Amino acid sequence: MFCSTELAARIESAETDLIATGSSAAAARLGEGFTIPLAGGVASFAEPGSPLNKVAGLGFDGVPNVQELDEIEKRYAAVGSPIQVELAQLADPAFAELLTGRGYRLVNFENVLGRALPGPPTPAIPEGIEVRPSDDTEFDLWLDIVADGFAHPDTQGVASHEEFPREIIASAMRDLTATAGVQRYVAIRDGQIAGGASVRHHSGIAQLTGAATIPTHRRHGVQSALLSARLERAATAGCDIAVITTQPGSKSQQNAQRRGFDLLYTRAILVKE
Structure with a gap:
């Protein structure tokens, strides 16, 4: 699958909306934080240590001026947070020059993978596993499964530069x-909830926003079942592309590519303390 700058801009716009909506919800819940539009993207602070604290989606709608960046940096300094910028390699190269000139350091990368929908057939859901939407009565259990998955990331490939406390996740x-339209799913195996996952549909893009399996149910096709079900339902809903973000060389990337995802582009992670 070829990724043009237009497609990258579309994906980054969906990511911007996801981050902005989640951060705004945190601000409403806690009475603090900020969500500031910036050059087509967003500068977001939800709460101390949150994975939503970032500048995302930049580089496809002009370059901010010095005064705008000064103000953003002051806002992060006021809450005692470093500034993390996630910059797509298909963004305007002027951004990288601007940020590195202001003292931002390259600390890591992340990969964005995608596949067309409906695309090639996905593996059938293994016998004995059922995937269904997760209702509000089991939200806490679903949250426990997914939060534990995020708290124990891949050990294969390039390690993440970040670690988040389970309660923050x-x-x-x-x-x-x-608030962001994220849909929850659970996988049932042997009559028990064996895994959880989520997806968000935005402007024809299915954002795969996380999946995890309970350790006792791993290696029985639960992850594959969750992926197949989400892709099928996203295609039915009219999405034409599914995207997933992984660490470079990780098991998650390997599994996604086995299931028809292609590497579209990489985001550079730039940080200023």
Whole structure:
């Protein structure tokens, strides 16, 4: 699958909307934080240590001026937070030059993978596993499964530069599922909830926003079943592309590519303390 700058801009716009909506929900819940539009993207601060604290989606709608960046940096300094910028490699190269000139350091990368929908057939859901939408009565259990998955990331490939406390992950996922249109799913195996996952549909893009399996149910096709069900339902809903973000060389990337996803582009992670 070829990724043009137009497609990258579309994906980054969906990511911007996801981050902005989740951060705004956290601000409403806690009475603090900020969500500031910036050059087509967003500068977001939800709460201390949150994965939603970032500048995302930049580089496809002009370059900010010095005064705008000064103000953003002051806002992050006021809450004692470093500034993390996630910059797509297909963004305007002037952004990288601007940020590195202001002292931002390259600390890591993340990969964005995608596949067309409906695309090639996905593996059939294994016998004995059922995937269904997760209702509000089991929200806490679903949250426990997914938060534990985020708290124990891949050890294969390039390690993430970030670690988040479990309670912070849980808060971010609660905000995203409550306000950003994130849909929750569970996989049932042997009559028990074996895994959980989520997806968000935005402007024809299915954002795969996380999945995890309970350790006792791993290696029985639960992850594959969750992926197949979400892709099928996204295609039915009219989405024409599904995207997933992974660490470079990770098991998550390997699994996604086995299921028809292509590497579209990489985001550089730039940080200023």
